[in-house]
Amino acid sequence: MRIFRRGNIAAVFVLGATFLVIYFCQNSADLTNYNFSSSPLTDVVNNDSQSETVIKLHTHEFLVPKCEANKSVADMKDFSSLPDTIKNFLYYRHCRTFPLLLDLPGKCSKEVFLLLVIKSSPLNYDRREVLRKTWAKERLHNGAWIRRIFILGTSDSGYEKKKLNKLLKVEQEDFNDILQWDFNDTFHNLTLKQMLFYGWMERNCPNARFLFNGDDDVFAHTDNMVEYLQNLPDNDGSKHLFTGYLFLNEKVVRWKGSKYFIPVQIQESNTYLPYCGGGGYLLSGYTALVIYRMSQSIPIHPIDDAYMGICLSKAGLSPSSHIGVKTLGLNIPSKGADNLEPCYLRDLLLVHRFLPADMYLMWREVHNPHLKCNP
Numbered sequence: 001m002r003i004f005r006r007g008n009i010a011a012v013f014v015l016g017a018t019f020l021v022i023y024f025c026q027n028s029a030d031l032t033n034y035n036f037s038s039s040p041l042t043d044v045v046n047n048d049s050q051s052e053t054v055i056k057l058h059t060h061e062f063l064v065p066k067c068e069a070n071k072s073v074a075d076m077k078d079f080s081s082l083p084d085t086i087k088n089f090l091y092y093r094h095c096r097t098f099p100l101l102l103d104l105p106g107k108c109s110k111e112v113f114l115l116l117v118i119k120s121s122p123l124n125y126d127r128r129e130v131l132r133k134t135w136a137k138e139r140l141h142n143g144a145w146i147r148r149i150f151i152l153g154t155s156d157s158g159y160e161k162k163k164l165n166k167l168l169k170v171e172q173e174d175f176n177d178i179l180q181w182d183f184n185d186t187f188h189n190l191t192l193k194q195m196l197f198y199g200w201m202e203r204n205c206p207n208a209r210f211l212f213n214g215d216d217d218v219f220a221h222t223d224n225m226v227e228y229l230q231n232l233p234d235n236d237g238s239k240h241l242f243t244g245y246l247f248l249n250e251k252v253v254r255w256k257g258s259k260y261f262i263p264v265q266i267q268e269s270n271t272y273l274p275y276c277g278g279g280g281y282l283l284s285g286y287t288a289l290v291i292y293r294m295s296q297s298i299p300i301h302p303i304d305d306a307y308m309g310i311c312l313s314k315a316g317l318s319p320s321s322h323i324g325v326k327t328l329g330l331n332i333p334s335k336g337a338d339n340l341e342p343c344y345l346r347d348l349l350l351v352h353r354f355l356p357a358d359m360y361l362m363w364r365e366v367h368n369p370h371l372k373c374n375p
């Protein structure tokens with residue numbers, strides 16, 4: 001019962017007429033003594049017209065009840081004046097368990113030094129494709145294994161949703177790098193996505209030494225990351241590390257038109273706790289699991305990177321600043337140069353926003369042995 005060894009997961013058993021119904025929730029219970037081998041295996045059966053979805057998780061069968069909207073959030077003060085996306089967030093904020101559509105049970109059966117956890121969305125096929133060929137290629141660098149996982153929800157509905165899910169299934173067959181859950185992959189669900197990943201990690205990949213967590217449109221110099229992590233004094237992943245582009249006393253956006261708008265109904269304080277920009281940051285396996293455990297008693301905040309800061313703070317840990325992470329664009333020192341300056345990128349860990357073609361070109365350029373740079 002490897003996946004339940006950590007016992008942090010919770011379960012309520014309900015014996016249905018035809019199924020053994022197991023519903024994960026945040027309370028805790030021990031599943032280790034339960035004999036699953038008597039239940040039959042089944043594939044993912046995702047039936048939109050039913051209220052439940054049967055999923056296969058490892059060799060076990062689960063029935064995840066559809067999470068219903070919390071109607072009483074509408075009684076909050078000034079709820080009706082909030083933008084629709086925020087209303088929708090509040091209605092479903094309590095939902096933390098969604099069926100896993102595509103799983104990677106064997107991903108961590110071998111050694112993992114740096115696990116790349118890349119936030120993608122079903123439509124971003126071209127970005128995933130170029131990352132597989134460039135910085136996210138699974139490989140041994142300097143004696144350390146780099147492995148790759150894209151984390152996704154679903155997009156669209158009806159036929160379009162089915163078509164995109166089929167694409168991901170095909171990608172999975174070819175590349176074995178997709179973790180997908182059945183929730184609407186929107187900006188305000190990014191924190192949910194992150195927490196679903198950490199829950200998966202706790203069960204399936206607790207021994208990953210370090211993680212890179214970032215967007216699918218950044219240029220992450222993963223060779224440099226491995227070397228940086230290998231040179232950390234006294235940390236093999238079993239101690240705290242959380243580093244990237246650090247925001248201190250960042251102001252909460254109160255302007256309704258902004259993508260980042262957060263009303264007082266979600267957060268009263270006007271500043272965020274320290275956090276690292278979500279474009280990309282590095283953390284230890286230890287810290288990832290601490291964040292997950294803290295998150296279980298902290299209501300979801302829609303801004304995913306700020307939420308990590310809240311979890312860290314609750315654990316008494318701080319994020320730190322890494323000078324090589326440039327998530328706010330670059331100030332290229334040399335005149336006439338632009339984002340596509342390989343000499344500058346060569347020494348960095350992360351630069352934000354690259355188009356797929358530029359990514360491909362740049363990865364080649366920084367690895368060009370004939371590249372001449374002024375010292």
Ligand SMILES: *[C@@H]1O[C@H](CO)[C@@H](O)[C@H](O)[C@H]1NC(C)=O
Binds near residue numbers: 035036037038
């Ligand atoms: C679990 O169930 C299977 C099938 O019913 C049975 O063969 C096996 O002995 C059981 N194992 C335990 C530990 O009870």
Ligand SMILES: *[C@@H]1O[C@H](CO)[C@@H](O)[C@H](O)[C@H]1NC(C)=O
Binds near residue numbers: 047048049050
């Ligand atoms: C989905 O569920 C409905 C209602 O239970 C049923 O009529 C329909 O046949 C199911 N469709 C599939 C593809 O299983």
Ligand SMILES: *[C@@H]1O[C@H](CO)[C@@H](O)[C@H](O)[C@H]1NC(C)=O
Binds near residue numbers: 094
């Ligand atoms: C539903 O929302 C109300 C009002 O915000 C809150 O008090 C309650 O705890 C929520 N219920 C759940 C299940 O999250």
Ligand SMILES: *[C@@H]1O[C@H](CO)[C@@H](O)[C@H](O)[C@H]1NC(C)=O
Binds near residue numbers: 085156157184185186
């Ligand atoms: C998903 O979210 C988007 C953006 O909020 C919305 O337009 C769309 O209707 C949602 N889809 C589903 C299936 O809920």
Ligand SMILES: *[C@@H]1O[C@H](CO)[C@@H](O)[C@H](O)[C@H]1NC(C)=O
Binds near residue numbers: 182185188189
């Ligand atoms: C998050 O996903 C759930 C499940 O699809 C959906 O009901 C909810 O509306 C989404 N939340 C937001 C804020 O898009």
